[in-house]
Structures are given as structure tokens and as C-alpha cells.
Amino acid sequence: xxxAALPVLLLAAWEIAARTAVVSPRYFPxxxxxxxxxxxxxxxxxxWGDALTTxxxxxxxxxxxxxxxxxxxxxxxxxxxLRRALEPAVAMLYxxxxxxxxxxxxxxxxxxxxxxxFTAAVTAFFQILTSTAGGTATIDPRLVEAGRNxxxxxxxxxxxxxxxxxxxxxxxxxxxxxxxxxxxxxxxEFVAAKSGLGHLVFRYWQMLLTGEMxxxxxxxxxxxxxxxxxxxxxxxxxxxxxxxxxxx
Amino acid sequence: xxxxxxAVIGLILVVASLAIAPAATPxxxxxxxxxxxxxxxxAAVCLLGDRxxxxxxxxxxxxxxxxxxxxxxxxxxxxxxxxxxxxxxxxFNAIASGLPVEFxxxxxxxxxxxxxxxxxxxxxxxxxxxxDLKGKAIALNIRGAAVEWMMEEALxxxxxxxxxxQVKIMPFPDMVxxxxxxxxxxxxxxxxxxxxxxxxxxxVRPLSRPADAKATPITALFWNKEWAAKNPELxxxxxxxYLKAARDLALDNGWKQPRNIEVMVKYTGAKAEVIQKARxxxxxPNLETDPAVLESMQKxxxxxxxxxxxxxxxxxxxxxxxxxxxxxxxxxxx
Amino acid sequence: xxxxxxxxRLDLVPLILxxxxxxxxxxxxxxxxxxxxxxxxxxxxxxxxxxxVADGTLLAHLxxxxxxxxxxxxxAAVPGVAVGLAMGMSRRTREGLDPLFALLYPIPSVLxxxxxxxxxxxxxxxxxxxxxxxSFFLVVYTTMTGxxxxxxxxxxxxxHFGAHGRRFFLTVLLPAxxxxxxxxxxxxxxxxxxxxxxxxxxxxxxxxxxxxxxxWQILKVEEMYVALVTVAVLGAxxxxxxxxxxxxxxPWAQDIxxxxx
Numbered sequence: 143x144x145x146a147a148l149p150v151l152l153l154a155a156w157e158i159a160a161r162t163a164v165v166s167p168r169y170f171p172x173x174x175x176x177x178x179x180x181x182x183x184x185x186x187x188x189x190w191g192d193a194l195t196t197x198x199x200x201x202x203x204x205x206x207x208x209x210x211x212x213x214x215x216x217x218x219x220x221x222x223x224l225r226r227a228l229e230p231a232v233a234m235l236y237x238x239x240x241x242x243x244x245x246x247x248x249x250x251x252x253x254x255x256x257x258x259x260f261t262a263a264v265t266a267f268f269q270i271l272t273s274t275a276g277g278t279a280t281i282d283p284r285l286v287e288a289g290r291n292x293x294x295x296x297x298x299x300x301x302x303x304x305x306x307x308x309x310x311x312x313x314x315x316x317x318x319x320x321x322x323x324x325x326x327x328x329x330x331e332f333v334a335a336k337s338g339l340g341h342l343v344f345r346y347w348q349m350l351l352t353g354e355m356x357x358x359x360x361x362x363x364x365x366x367x368x369x370x371x372x373x374x375x376x377x378x379x380x381x382x383x384x385x386x387x388x389x390x
Numbered sequence: 391x392x393x394x395x396x397a398v399i400g401l402i403l404v405v406a407s408l409a410i411a412p413a414a415t416p417x418x419x420x421x422x423x424x425x426x427x428x429x430x431x432x433a434a435v436c437l438l439g440d441r442x443x444x445x446x447x448x449x450x451x452x453x454x455x456x457x458x459x460x461x462x463x464x465x466x467x468x469x470x471x472x473x474x475x476x477x478x479x480x481x482f483n484a485i486a487s488g489l490p491v492e493f494x495x496x497x498x499x500x501x502x503x504x505x506x507x508x509x510x511x512x513x514x515x516x517x518x519x520x521x522d523l524k525g526k527a528i529a530l531n532i533r534g535a536a537v538e539w540m541m542e543e544a545l546x547x548x549x550x551x552x553x554x555x556q557v558k559i560m561p562f563p564d565m566v567x568x569x570x571x572x573x574x575x576x577x578x579x580x581x582x583x584x585x586x587x588x589x590x591x592x593x594v595r596p597l598s599r600p601a602d603a604k605a606t607p608i609t610a611l612f613w614n615k616e617w618a619a620k621n622p623e624l625x626x627x628x629x630x631x632y633l634k635a636a637r638d639l640a641l642d643n644g645w646k647q648p649r650n651i652e653v654m655v656k657y658t659g660a661k662a663e664v665i666q667k668a669r670x671x672x673x674x675p676n677l678e679t680d681p682a683v684l685e686s687m688q689k690x691x692x693x694x695x696x697x698x699x700x701x702x703x704x705x706x707x708x709x710x711x712x713x714x715x716x717x718x719x720x721x722x723x724x
Numbered sequence: 725x726x727x728x729x730x731x732x733r734l735d736l737v738p739l740i741l742x743x744x745x746x747x748x749x750x751x752x753x754x755x756x757x758x759x760x761x762x763x764x765x766x767x768x769x770x771x772x773x774x775x776x777v778a779d780g781t782l783l784a785h786l787x788x789x790x791x792x793x794x795x796x797x798x799x800a801a802v803p804g805v806a807v808g809l810a811m812g813m814s815r816r817t818r819e820g821l822d823p824l825f826a827l828l829y830p831i832p833s834v835l836x837x838x839x840x841x842x843x844x845x846x847x848x849x850x851x852x853x854x855x856x857x858x859s860f861f862l863v864v865y866t867t868m869t870g871x872x873x874x875x876x877x878x879x880x881x882x883x884h885f886g887a888h889g890r891r892f893f894l895t896v897l898l899p900a901x902x903x904x905x906x907x908x909x910x911x912x913x914x915x916x917x918x919x920x921x922x923x924x925x926x927x928x929x930x931x932x933x934x935x936x937x938x939x940w941q942i943l944k945v946e947e948m949y950v951a952l953v954t955v956a957v958l959g960a961x962x963x964x965x966x967x968x969x970x971x972x973x974x975p976w977a978q979d980i981x982x983x984x985x
């Protein structure tokens with residue numbers, strides 16, 4: 143059975159359930175209504191400004207998280223003492239919902255873009271760090287030995303053997319981190335911002351306009367989908383030698 | 391690429407904001423940063439910042455925050471000068487902790503009859519009177535604040551206390567589906583949600599306002615004490631402008647006037663028609679508030695274990711009415 | 725390249741960084757560099773934590789959060805691994821479901837809570853489902869990429885030697901994917917905790933998230949930190965438990981850092 147059939151089936155089931163009031167159409171509007179609302183709002187010029195704001199916050203958060211997380215993750219994966227030193231701190235800071243820390247960040251950084259971007263960056267940072275460190279630490283040692291046997295040392299070993307071997311884990315971490323950054327940006331906008339898609343979701347919920355709220359969710363989802371597709375394209379370029387496995 | 395540029399800006403902002411300390415640099419034009427929550431009960435503060443302070447030659451930045459403690463903490467650390475929040479344990483604890491905030495005027499009050507909302511499906515059947523709420527689930531949006539006090543007072547009229555009901559905390563919009571699904575039987579709900587629930591036929595507000603009823607103070611205006619002490623003229627200007635804002639609302643059916651609703655729409659994003667239909671909040675045109683109620687609220691907070699201190703604060707330590715008194719004196723009572 | 729470091733010194737290293745931070749914080753808070761009302765001294769927090777453990781209140785909240793966490797994690801992990809394996813093995817499944825998942829993943833599930841509560845009526849079920857949402861996608865994605873990144877030559881060799889269908893799956897594919905599955909479960913568990921706490925902050929009356937949020941709302945900041953510390957410790961313990969389990973079940977996954985760089 144084609145995998146694409148499943149989402150279509152789910153959407154059809156939802157449409158029917160909402161139209162026949164099996165589920166409350168007020169809180170679960172039919173997908174067709176959501177799609178229509180989204181296109182209406184987009185053509186009316188709504189959403190664009192807020193979408194751009196969210197996107198720029200996302201980009202800022204992701205860049206900061208990646209620039210900090212990848213190098214530190216590689217270092218942690220390669221050098222055991224560093225890993226041991228940082229692991230407990232990471233394990234303890236990671237599970238704190240950063241949205242719970244937002245009031246404290248706001249006190250330290252003041253209300254503004256800096257605090258919003260920082261909160262999302264921290265969430266993504268831990269993800270990227272953990273994935274990168276984990277992936278680097280579990281590189282097949284035979285690869286490293288083989289590289290050494292061919293005379294690679296230090297920087298060359300790193301560039302030619304370790305980095306490419308770690309790349310899949312790094313890219314997994316980046317993709318997950320990107321999603322988490324977006325989730326956090328939306329959550330922060332919901333509670334504390336005056337702009338952005340998350341703020342729009344808040345406004346619509348305050349007016350109990352569920353159709354519009356779902357339309358905003360859809361747009362957020364599309365933004366995430368687009369961002370991960372972009373990252374996937376980078377992944378394909380970087381991992382060109384890795385063939386994808388398909389069994390059927 | 392646009393996103394890259396924005397990302398760089400984002401990066402710079404992060405670094406810059408880490409380096410910036412709360413500033414008190416003297417400027418040519420006086421400026422004030424005001425914290426607010428996007429709900430129409432904050433109309434007075436919105437009118438202050440949007441209309442009357444700029445008219446008085448003060449430049450204003452309105453800063454949105456998630457809730458009362460966020461605004462309190464931002465004002466306490468001096469990053470905002472003025473704010474408003476619910477009267478309750480957070481404010482009491484803040485003052486008792488020695489934070490440099492002082493409450494200076496009420497912002498809005500309400501009548502229980504306008505807030506107490508019951509499931510339509512239950513009212514008249516399982517729930518005929520307040521006493522029938524025993525053991526049932528009741529929605530409040532927060533603990534330690536005026537809504538909890540209002541609920542306690544309502545329950546007391548029929549021999550119950552908060553301990554006899556199941557309190558469920560949720561934001562106001564969430565109360566509407568909760569009432570509809572029966573997750574809660576009743577709640578203390580703030581406009582426009584009771585009106586929305588009534589329109590959908592899922593809830594009613596069965597209580598009526600007694601003739602001698604006094605509105606319960608719910609939110610209040612406060613500012614940074616040190617800022618006010620260093621800038622008494624500016625603080626007085628703020629209070630005078632605030633009095634004007636309050637009178638815009640309190641007089642001539644101000645809560646329903648289009649020019650005021652316009653400002654509410656601007657800051658809350660709500661629809662004008664919805665605000666029109668909802669019951670109005672209450673604000674005294676002379677910014678008076680009942681100290682006995684405040685004392686009672688503090689007592690309840692102490693009983694519920696919300697306070698960090700034992701000896702109750704006198705109202706004089708919580709509220710500083712000197713600025714308000716001067717403003718009312720100069721403008722004349724209404 | 726790296727000299728053998730003495731055993732006992734290695735064990736102390738993880739303590740250095742947190743200890744330094746705590747000392748610095750204690751001093752900053754005590755001297756007023758950090759405002760103690762919002763950043764209380766670690767010693768105050770510790771004392772309050774012990775008091776709350778002693779009178780049982782903290783453990784009651786902790787127990788509730790752990791119960792919700794378990795329910796949500798099972799809800800996320802079991803279907804997550806299954807779907808992830810399916811998507812890793814079948815291109816068609818992957819291409820069908822991946823766009824749908826990528827669309828749903830970025831939405832903060834906490835925002836769904838009032839809707840899910842409305843539909844499901846049962847509050848705890850609604851909490852578990854909402855908390856499982858994002859973690860499900862995390863587990864699916866890491867499991868799927870785990871399968872995709874398997875060394876194809878090894879798998880082809882196994883096939884060449886006659887391993888097919890179920891035998892192939894159980895004796896070759898699954899063991900080979902286990903490291904990735906474990907990483908996914910560890911991430912999923914960590915993230916489930918985050919979302920459970922976040923959901924408790926919005927909705928629950930008890931639980932660590934509820935304690936956290938309510939303490940902040942009445943500005944009993946020390947209690948908020950007690951809740952934060954408990955969540956942090958819980959997360960660290962859980963991570964450690966998963967790691968321990970991983971070392972027991974899949975000891976063959978070697979650490980490159982052990983081989984030396």
C-alpha cells in the first residue's frame with residue numbers, strides 16, 4: 143500500500159467527522175475550511191509580516207545554536223575528559239522547559255528580540271550538541287584506524303575522516319534542532335511577543351477563532367516543512383556518497 | 391538573502407542585549423516603558439500609554455508580557471517603569487520582599503455577577519444554587535489573586551469554602567471548551583468569554599448584582615518606587631494622565647465608546663463587536679478602591695499559604711495614594 | 725596522543741563545572757550582584773528542597789510528573805519506533821508520511837491542549853497524548869535515519885548469506901539499528917519530560933510543572949527553583965538510566981573517544 147494513502151485517509155476521516163459533527167466542528171474545523179481560511183488570509187495580506195518575523199527569529203536562533211553546538215559537540219565527541227566534564231551539566235539543563243525559564247531570561251536580557259531568540263537558541267543548542275556529540279563518539283573506530291594507517295593525522299584526520307563520518311549525526315541534530323527552535327519560537331511568541339505567528343495563534347485563541355488558529359498552525363507546519371526540506375537538500379549535497387536504502 | 395541578514399541582526403541583538411544593563415540615561419524627552427497584558431481589562435493602561443501620556447509630551451513604549459509576575463519583575467528590576475497586574479499574592483510577596491514597587495491606583499474592578507459563569511446544561515438541574523457546587527470542578531485562571539477571593543466569597547454565601555470544590559486552573563479562553571465539555575461546572579470567567587459562552591448557548595450567568603454591591607478590585611497600576619522618587623514630576627505626570635485615561639472609561643459609558651474600543655482592539659487584537667457586546671469592566675472615576683477588600687484578600691492569601699511572610703502588611707505599605715490624591719485634587723472630583 | 729588520565733581525577737571532572745557555577749551564583753546572590761528575590765542563593769534553594777522532600781509534598785508532585793511522563797513516553801516510543809523502522813525500510817512509506825510529520829512536528833503541542841481535552845474528556849489522557857505528540861516525531865525521525873544510515877554492505881552481505889524477511893529483521897536489521905533507536909529513545913524521553921512539565925504548567929493542579937508555574941504566579945521564587953532543580957535532576961537521572969541500559973543491551977557500540985583521536 144502506498145505510504146501516501148495514509149495522510150489522505152486521515153484528512154478525509156477528519157473532514158467527514160467534522161462535517162457530520164462527530165467531532166465538534168467548532169474546535170476541529172474540517173481541513174477544507176482550514177485550507178480555505180489560510181488562503182483567504184494570505185491573499186488578504188495577513189500573516190506575511192508575522193511569518194517573516196517568525197522566520198527571522200528562527201533563523202537567528204538556529205544559527206546561534208548551530209554555531210555553538212556543532213563545534214562543541216564535535217569536541218565533546220572526540221575528547222573524553224571534556225565529555226565527562228560537560229555531560230552532567232547538559233543532562234540537567236536539557237530537560238528544563240526553556241519556556242519556564244523565559245521570565246528569568248527576560249529579567250537578565252530584558253524584553254525583546256534578544257531574549258526570544260536566546261530562548262529558542264538554547265533549546266536547539268542542547269539538541270544539536272547531544273546529537274553531534276553522540277554521533278561523533280560512536281564513529282566506527284575502524285574508520286579512524288584505517289585513516290591513521292593511511293597516514294592521516296590531526297587536522298587531516300579530522301577533515302577527511304572524522305568530520306564526514308560525523309556528518310550524518312550532525313545533520314540529524316541540525317534537523318531536529320531546527321524543528322525545536324521553531325517550536326520554541328512559536329511558544330515564546332504565544333506568551334510574550336507582539337508579533338509573529340505564535341502571537342497570531344494567541345490572538346485567535348483569545349477570540350476563539352479556531353478556524354484562523356488552525357490556519358496559523360498550518361502555516362507554521364508549512365514553514366517547518368520548508369525549512370527541513372531546505373536542510374534535507376543540504377544533507378543530500380553533503381552526504382552524496384550515502385545511498386538511501388529502500389527495501390520495497 | 392533576507393533571512394541571513396535577519397539572522398545576523400538576531401545574532402547582534404543577542405550579543406548586544408547581553409551587554410546592556412538597565413539604563414537610566416537622561417534624555418531630552420521624558421520616556422516611560424509600560425508593561426501590559428493583551429486583555430481589555432488593561433484598557434486604562436493602554437489608554438494611558440497610547441493617548442494621554444504622549445499628549446503630555448512623554449514618549450512611551452508599550453511592552454507586552456505574559457502575566458502579572460513578569461510585569462512585576464520587569465518593573466522591580468527597572469527595565470520597565472510602570473505596569474499593571476492582578477492584585478494578589480504576587481504583589482504582596484513582591485512588596486514584602488523589599489522589591490522597589492509600589493501600587494498607586496486601581497485599574498479595573500468587577501462584580502461577581504458578571505464573572506460567575508455556570509454550565510447551561512447544569513444550571514437549574516444539578517446546580518440550582520451555589521451550595522450545589524460542593525465537590526464539583528470550578529475554573530479559575532490563577533491562584534492567589536482576586537478571582538480566587540471572589541470565588542471564596544461566593545462560596546461562603548452558601549456555607550462552602552474553596553476546600554469544598556475542585557479548583558482547575560486554566561487560561562480564560564480554555565474555560566469555554568471546558569464548560570462546554572463539562573470538564574468544569576462553573577468558573578470565574580472574565581469578559582469577553584462569558585459573553586461568548588452565553589452566545590454559544592453553553593453557559594449562563596445566573597447571579598444578579600445586588601443593589602448595594604461594590605465591585606471587587608481586580609487589577610492595579612504600579613510603578614518602580616525608585617524611579618518615582620528620582621522623577622517625582624514625571625511620576626505625577628503619569629498619574630495625572632492615568633486619571634484622564636480612567637475617566638475616559640469610567641464616565642459617559644466610556645467602556646463602550648468606539649474611540650476607546652479602538653485602542654482596546656489595537657492592543658488586544660480582539661474584535662470591536664465582541665467588546666461592544668460584552669459587559670463593561672468597572673473603574674472608579676476618582677481611582678478609589680476599598681482597602682478593606684485588599685486586607686481581606688491578603689488574609690485569604692495567608693490562609694492558603696501563598697505568602698512568604700507572616701505579619702500582614704498594612705494597606706499603606708502596599709499602596710501609595712499620594713500621587714493619586716494630588717491628581718484628583720488638581721483635576722477635581724467627578 | 726592523549727596520555728592516560730588517572731581514574732580518580734577523571735571521576736571528579738564532571739563535578740568541577742557545576743560546582744564553580746554554584747559557588748559563583750551563591751556569591752553573586754548573597755552580595756546583591758544578582759537580585760536574590762529572582763535569583764535566590766543555591767543554599768536557600770537547597771534548604772527549601774530538603775524541607776519539601778522531608779514533608780513529602782515534593783515527592784507527591786514528582787510522582788505525578790513521573791507517572792504522566794511514563795504514560796506519555798510509552799505513547800510516543802512504541803508507535804514511534806515501529807513507524808520509524810517502517811519508514812526507514814520502505815521508501816514509499818517514508819515519502820508518504822514524512823511530509824505529514826514534518827508539517828505537524830513544528831507545532832507546539834501545548835497549544836493543542838484545550839482542544840485535545842475537549843475531545844478526550846479524560847484530563848490525564850489528554851495530558852499524555854499532548855505530551856507524546858512531539859516526542860513521537862523525534863523517535864520516528866531518529867529511528868528512521870538510524871535505519872537509513874546502516875552500512876548497506878553489511879546488510880547486503882547478510883541477505884547474500886540467506887537472511888530474509890523476519891529473520892533478517894530480527895537478527896540483522898534490528899540489532900544494527902539499536903544504537904540509533906536508543907539515541908532516539910533518550911531524546912524522546914528527555915523531550916517528553918519537557919513537554920509534560922510544560923503541559924502541567926498550563927493545566928494541571930499538581931505535578932512539577934504545576935508547582936513551577938504556581939510558585940512563579942505568586943512570586944514564591946524559591947519554590948519555583950525547587951521545582952526547576954527537581955526537573956533537572958529527574959532529567960539527568962533518566963538520561964543516566966537510558967545510558968546504563970544502552971551499555972548493557974548494546975555493549976558492542978564502541979565509543980570512538982575510547983579508541984582515542
